[in-house]
Amino acid sequence: xxFLKRLFGGGAPAQDAEPAPARQVEHKGFTIIAxxxxxxxxxxTCGLVTREIDGVVKEHKFIRADRFPGLDDAADISIRKxxxxxxEQGDSIFGPA
Numbered sequence: 001x002x003f004l005k006r007l008f009g010g011g012a013p014a015q016d017a018e019p020a021p022a023r024q025v026e027h028k029g030f031t032i033i034a035x036x037x038x039x040x041x042x043x044x045t046c047g048l049v050t051r052e053i054d055g056v057v058k059e060h061k062f063i064r065a066d067r068f069p070g071l072d073d074a075a076d077i078s079i080r081k082x083x084x085x086x087x088e089q090g091d092s093i094f095g096p097a
Contacts, residue, residue, distance in 0.1 A: 019046055022075035025083075028090075032082030036074035042067040043074035047082045049093060058094040060085070 019037035026032075031050045036043040045064040050057055064081055068074040085093055 022071060023079060025079055027083050027086055030082075030086045032079055032086065034075040034078035034082070036068075036071060036078055039067065042069055043071050045074055045078050045081060047078040049082050049085055051091070051094075053091065053094070060093045 019035035021033045021035055023034040024031060029051060033048040033050070035046050035048055037046055038044075045066040045068070047062055049060045049062070052058075062081060062085060064077075066074075066077055068077065
């Protein structure tokens with residue numbers, strides 16, 4: 001029966017659905033948004049770094065292999081990873097201008 005539920009859309013939501021923002025911080029003019037998502041019963045570290053440059057909002061999505069049993073832990077690490085990316089790469093995180 002489980003197979004039929006998934007086949008016809010009655011199963012659990014897809015794991016590749018867009019993650020909802022869990023937390024957000026400002027750091028050095030960048031906005032870092034933690035968006036961990038459920039994967040195999042745990043929360044995958046995931047986030048988004050954004051910044052407005054010359055009137056255009058630039059975005060960089062990141063996903064890491066780290067997984068945690070709780071959403072709060074995954075959100076904390078996602079924020080830390082985003083801050084690390086900003087500190088190491090700055091505006092170059094968005095690629096060539």
